[in-house]
Amino acid sequence: MSQYKVVANMEWTSKCNARCVMCPQHLIHKPQLMQQQTFDRVLERINPKDVYRSVIAGYGEPTTHPLFDQFIAAVGDHPVRFDLVSNGQELDEQRLRHIDGKVELMLVSFSSIDPEVYAKVHVKLDHDRVKRNIQLAQRILKKTAFGISLTPLPECLDSLPQTIDWLKQQGVQILTMSPTLYNRSGTLTEHETSTLRLRQLIDEYDLHSQELDFIPSFRDSLSQRWHNRFKCTPRNSDLFITAGGEYLYCYNDISHRHGIGHVDQLSIRDALARREQSRPIAELCNNCNMLDRYRPVELFQVAGKVLGNRVAGLMGA
Numbered sequence: 001m002s003q004y005k006v007v008a009n010m011e012w013t014s015k016c017n018a019r020c021v022m023c024p025q026h027l028i029h030k031p032q033l034m035q036q037q038t039f040d041r042v043l044e045r046i047n048p049k050d051v052y053r054s055v056i057a058g059y060g061e062p063t064t065h066p067l068f069d070q071f072i073a074a075v076g077d078h079p080v081r082f083d084l085v086s087n088g089q090e091l092d093e094q095r096l097r098h099i100d101g102k103v104e105l106m107l108v109s110f111s112s113i114d115p116e117v118y119a120k121v122h123v124k125l126d127h128d129r130v131k132r133n134i135q136l137a138q139r140i141l142k143k144t145a146f147g148i149s150l151t152p153l154p155e156c157l158d159s160l161p162q163t164i165d166w167l168k169q170q171g172v173q174i175l176t177m178s179p180t181l182y183n184r185s186g187t188l189t190e191h192e193t194s195t196l197r198l199r200q201l202i203d204e205y206d207l208h209s210q211e212l213d214f215i216p217s218f219r220d221s222l223s224q225r226w227h228n229r230f231k232c233t234p235r236n237s238d239l240f241i242t243a244g245g246e247y248l249y250c251y252n253d254i255s256h257r258h259g260i261g262h263v264d265q266l267s268i269r270d271a272l273a274r275r276e277q278s279r280p281i282a283e284l285c286n287n288c289n290m291l292d293r294y295r296p297v298e299l300f301q302v303a304g305k306v307l308g309n310r311v312a313g314l315m316g317a
Helices: 036-044 070-075 093-099 114-121 127-141 161-168 195-204 211-214 216-228 268-276 294-314
Strands: 006-010 051-056 082-085 104-112 145-150 172-179 238-241 246-248 259-262
Touching: 006 268, 036 070, 036 172, 093 127, 104 127, 104 211, 114 127, 127 145, 145 161, 161 172, 172 195, 238 268, 246 268, 259 268
Parallel strands: 006 051, 006 238, 051 082, 082 104, 104 145, 145 172
Antiparallel strands: 238 246, 246 259
């Protein structure tokens, strides 16, 4: 059986307190909360042999889960690294103190310091409240790294310099952005920004490129490509586990319709083995801008950048 590591995307809830324009929440037919029994089973399935990093995210807002505190306490004792992604609305002082030290990285999705832009992008969220919570997080989190995931929508880019300046004034040092705006199987074509343009901005403002976070090692990347019939690097490097406990064919399956098995019946290794034999699904893949995201040459370039960053980190340690 093939052996390589992936990122596990763990969805605690597919319900959300926002209606962000880049997230087609309306396509989720039955939003739900992860139950305690399913949560326990998922933690059993996530192991260091198969998963090098687990991201608490999915298509809902994890901080709204009624068992959030219990879940956070549990992942704090897990041998695999856990990171948390949030829109920041519910990150009050009590919750931040509970998070501190339980996850390695706390990321808040933030579109703009401009209130008009923010209101158009992060619909239903309170801009001032989120800004206060960012300041709180920067002050309170000591054991957990804190950063901002900048939204790569075209409407956010004009105010990007001001947004970065404000965040740096608050002391935020980890500023990340994806070089690709995932069009979610063709649902965001009107918002597209070229990857080349986004990479230029990432380099210009010395941001952390999120594409580097899903490559555990060059060897793993080659093994993923070798063993999967369908050569889609973004899909093959990530395994999405829904709030209901289903392994998804791809994280861009917003509707949660294309499951490949449940955590009660399949281990992560078994789920990966089943996915390796799968072919493209027209409904998901035909209009997806991630399909050809990494061709061999680009894969080598990104892997080289990962290696260079790690060597630089070791030299600076």
